[in-house]
Amino acid sequence: MMRNPFLHPNRVFSSGFYRDADPDFEVRTTLGRVASGAADIGEVLSTIAEIDEGDSQAWFDRWMALGERVQTIAEESAARGHLVSAAGSYLRASTYFGVALGSIDRLDSDELLVPTFRRHREAWDRFVDATSAxxxxxxxxxxxxxxxxxxxxxxxxxxxxxxxxxxxxxxxxxxxxxxxxxxxxxxxxxxxxxxxxxxxxxxxxxxxxxxxxxxxxxxxxxxxxxxxxxxxxxxxxxxxxxxxxxxxxxxxxxxxxxxxxxxxxxxxxSTSWIEHLPSGLRKLLAEGNERRFDLEMSLGMKLSRETSRMWNFRARPYRQDGYFKTIQEVLKxxxxxxxxxxxxxxxxxxxxxxxxxxxxxxxxxxxxxxxxxxxxxxxxxxxxxxxxxxxxxxxxxxxxxxxxxxxxx
Missing domain, CATH: 3.40.50.1820 (Alpha/Beta hydrolase fold, catalytic domain)
Known part of the structure; x- marks a missing residue:
């Protein structure tokens, strides 16, 4: 018996917006900000509609473009004295620049990190200036x-x-x-x-x-x-x-x-770090074998640019020298x-x-x-x-x- 394809057609909540868990979670998080006015549904969905799975540069570019477009709307509203509209648009622009900021770890270089952060913070500060709060x-x-x-x-x-x-x-x-x-x-x-x-x-x-x-x-x-x-x-x-x-x-x-x-x-x-390590690396960590742990981690990073980028992104705020020292810091x-x-x-x-x-x-x-x-x-x-x-x-x-x-x- 043929299954009715329209019996349960709306499965985006359970199946996700992307197979990759990271952009899928980012989309969900951004949509969740609609309730407070920090995003708009159509802006979010139209932005991701043209981004192919795994195209990190397109993901960054389209969120930046959205932020710039919405900030232009904010500036036009502010110039005409429409501060409520300006505040809302600046807030949304700040959110969209923030999504782009969070994706820089997937790009070939992090040279845009600080400039993108400043675009995000500039939009946020203009929201602060325009809001009635x-x-x-x-x-x-x-x-x-x-x-x-x-x-x-x-x-x-x-x-x-x-x-x-x-x-x-x-x-x-x-x-x-x-x-x-x-x-x-x-x-x-x-x-x-x-x-x-x-x-x-x-x-x-x-x-x-x-x-x-x-x-x-x-x-x-x-x-x-x-x-x-x-x-x-x-x-x-x-x-x-x-x-x-x-x-x-x-x-x-x-x-x-x-x-x-x-x-x-x-x-x-630390569990969100250590549970992803192979058992051999966990053993070296438990033994305190820093030299061997760092050597094997270094070899593993060379095999996967994506893993290397993710490590650099997550390790950056801990400011430790080496893989072993970073994990030891996180264990605290x-x-x-x-x-x-x-x-x-x-x-x-x-x-x-x-x-x-x-x-x-x-x-x-x-x-x-x-x-x-x-x-x-x-x-x-x-x-x-x-x-x-x-x-x-x-x-x-x-x-x-x-x-x-x-x-x-």
Whole structure:
């Protein structure tokens, strides 16, 4: 019996936009930003419609072209005094430049990295200038330098709560806007910033990641508490992607934050690195054989340009010399020995089909000694995959309902 080809014709959610998991996830993530105005569906789908599978240069070129086109729209609206339209277009342009930025590791050269970042940040800054949200650019003192940030405050009223947004390993500030917008709508002030190894501090100042994130978050808390406009607010913190490690780690030592969200929970960052290594390399790593490990890794990288590019992209923020030293540094990103110190109530997302740290959200919840809420997100809800890319509205509803209840207490 012939199967009806139109019985279940709409399978893009389950089958994906691309066979390659990376661009497929990027498309899902970008579509998820539509809810906050940081992308538009037609712009995204028309951009990918002409990109062949595996054509990395075309992927970069078309996202850059889209960003430039939408930024031109923003500039025309701004010139005519249409600031709402200008702000929305600048925000979308920032997102699209950000997608291009995230794809540079697949190009033959990374010479466009800093120029592309600056295009992205320029569009973001113009959004900040045009938006109706009350915004202040800030510089947060940090070990002899400053971390650049943006403080969003309510217009015409005083906030009683402030939400600190902590980005992941390679996220852009425009990628955090959905969470910031949802917080502002609920009466929170919002602080977002570039931390060590992130965006401007990495690309322009060469400041690397650090595993002891309390050294980053404590100066942020100090900065907020010293300000008369937000110093009396109840503080909450949200960490996305790899910040699902950084936020709990900081809370093991920083106890002035009233509530936290880990999206998702991450206990051992290194598992997303080590699980892809052949057993022989894992054995050399366990034995501490640095010379042999680096030699075999070097030979493997010569056999696969794609693997070499991906390694360079992921290793860049750690700023270590050699393959072995990089993995040893990543191994420090482990909560096991400090999680028992955490007393801050925590909301933890646990998405079905988590690609990078499967099972670790529940592991973190089980390890936490204090109050916690483990929230499962499923494919049936359209909410699977890392950070629920196509279910950001649902994510925000759950986490802010929980945050409101905890902070009200």
């Amino acid at each position: 009350k915004t202040e650019r800030v510089e947060i003192p940090y070990e002899g330098i400053t971390m650049p940030g943006y403080l969003f405050k309510l217009t015409g009223t005083d906030a009683e709560r402030c939400l600190i947004l902590v980005n992941g390993s390679d996220g852009t500030l425009s990628g955090l806007w959905g969470c910031a917008k949802a917080a502002l709508e609920r009466g929170y002030a919002v602080l977002m910033f570039d931390g060590p190894g992130q965006q401007s501090l990495l690309f322009e100042k060469d400041v690397p990641f650090r595993f002891d994130s309390e050294a980053v978050i404590t100066p942020v808390v100090d900065f907020l508490l010293e300000r008369p406009d937000v110093g009396s607010n109840r503080l909450a913190i949200y960490g996305v992607s790899q910040a699902g490690y950084w936020v709990p780690r900081a809370l093991a030592f920083e106890h002035r934050i009233a509530a936290a969200v880990a999206d998702p929970g991450v206990v051992e960052v 990103y482990n909560l096991t020995d400090v999680v028992g110190r955490i007393r801050t109530p925590m909301f933890i997302t646990d998405p079905e089909d988590e690609q990078f740290w499967p099972g670790q959200a529940k592991q973190l919840a089980d390890m936490l000694p204090g109050e916690k809420m483990l929230s499962t997100f499923t494919a049936a809800e359209g909410a699977n995959f890392h950070c629920q890319p196509l279910a950001r509205t649902l994510t925000e509803q759950r986490m802010f309902d929980w945050l409101d209840d905890v902070l009200t207490r």
